[in-house]
Amino acid sequence: MARIRILFESGEPEQIVEFNPADAPFQHDGQPGSILDVLLGHRIHLEHACGGNCACTTCHVIVKQGHDKLSEASEQEEDLLDRAPGLTPTSRLGCQAVVEDAGAEIVILVPRYTINQVSESRGE
Amino acid sequence: MFISISIPLADETRVRPYTIASSPEDGDLFEIVFNRVPGGAGVAWLFERKAGDEINFTGPFGAFTLERAPERELVFIAEGTAIAPIRPMLRRVFEQKPGHPVRLLYAADRVEHLLFRGEIEGHAIAHPQFQFETIIADGGQEALYARIMAEVERRWVVTDNDRMRHFYVCGIGAGVLRIRDLLRGAGYERRAVRYEQW
Structure with a gap:
């Protein structure tokens, strides 16, 4: 089983998801098996204003551990990350970073702020 | 920049992005542009809205903007x-x-x-x-x-x-x-x- 531990900069309590990457997709937004797909499929909220289509930066996450267990970022993802506030060398877009390793141990941090965001609802 | 509109369909609510076609200087009113596509349930719902209807959306979001024109062609x-x-x-x-x-x-x-x-x-x-x-x-x-x-x-x-x-x-x-x-x-x-x- 792969594992993602999710830390929230907002101070929300951390969460842990265990899953089998071969079971992806877990729902319909983002790349199948991506961090976004896994989180939404396990009822953990992650912003994805564009619908998980690699067209914004609202699903920006910072990968604290297991960066090399994720699919490689495309040029388009890199271009978008360029514009993400609080960019780090291990930043990824949740909708594009696919967990490829069935035994991956991944730790991500969900930053508090995303670009120009005035989110008024947090529907599932 | 775009907004994300919550579109209630028969079985679920979908969130879809629509790009803002007007300028921040235009004030509180803004314009979006969308295409009627065959079989597009979300856009069909949008076309059925009438003046005065309320819709739910979040935003604006997006990184494809131009704040200052570069000193270049x-x-x-x-x-x-x-x-x-x-x-x-x-x-x-x-x-x-x-x-x-x-x-x-x-x-x-x-x-x-x-x-x-x-x-x-x-x-x-x-x-x-x-x-x-x-x-x-x-x-x-x-x-x-x-x-x-x-x-x-x-x-x-x-x-x-x-x-x-x-x-x-x-x-x-x-x-x-x-x-x-x-x-x-x-x-x-x-x-x-x-x-x-x-």
Whole structure:
């Protein structure tokens, strides 16, 4: 089983998801098996204003551990990350970073702020 | 910039992004542009809304914006409804009285699908440094992008060695990435070629 531990900069309590990457997709937004797909499929909220289509930066996450267990970022993802506030060398877009390793141990941090965001609802 | 609209369908609520076609200076009212596509349940719901109906949305979001015009020749490339994010950029650029040429290459399958045409032609009349050119190609998406690619290559790749231009490209599908690759491959800096792919 792969594992993602999710830390929230907002101070929300951390969460842990265990899953089998071969079971992806877990729902319909983002790349199948991506961090976004896994989180939404396990009822953990992650912003994805564009619908998980690699067209914004609202699903920006910072990968604290297991960066090399994720699919490689495309040029388009890199271009978008360029514009993400609080960019780090291990930043990824949740909708594009696919967990490829069935035994991956991944730790991500969900930053508090995303670009120009005035989110008024947090529907599932 | 875009907003994310919650669209209630029979079985679930879907969140779909729609690009803002107006400028921040326009105040609280803003405009979005959308296409009626066959079988598009979300857009069919939007077309059924009437004046005064309330809709739920979040935003604005997005990174495809132009705050200050660079001190360089600026080239905008758009297709069909993808003129939406370019329209406020053009207004912003002309407010700043640019000292360099500004060009727009705008493609559509039919003349009627060139949106905001009167307004854009107005910019061309008011600003002599602005050059507005259109492409009409009705053989489908592939043919449209083949024409855009050919025009981009002829004008900004093979004609000269100037690689200081800045590009803003918006369109639908993989053609946008091909235009990006053509320009970056020709020597334009990565950050001078900005794009949004729908």
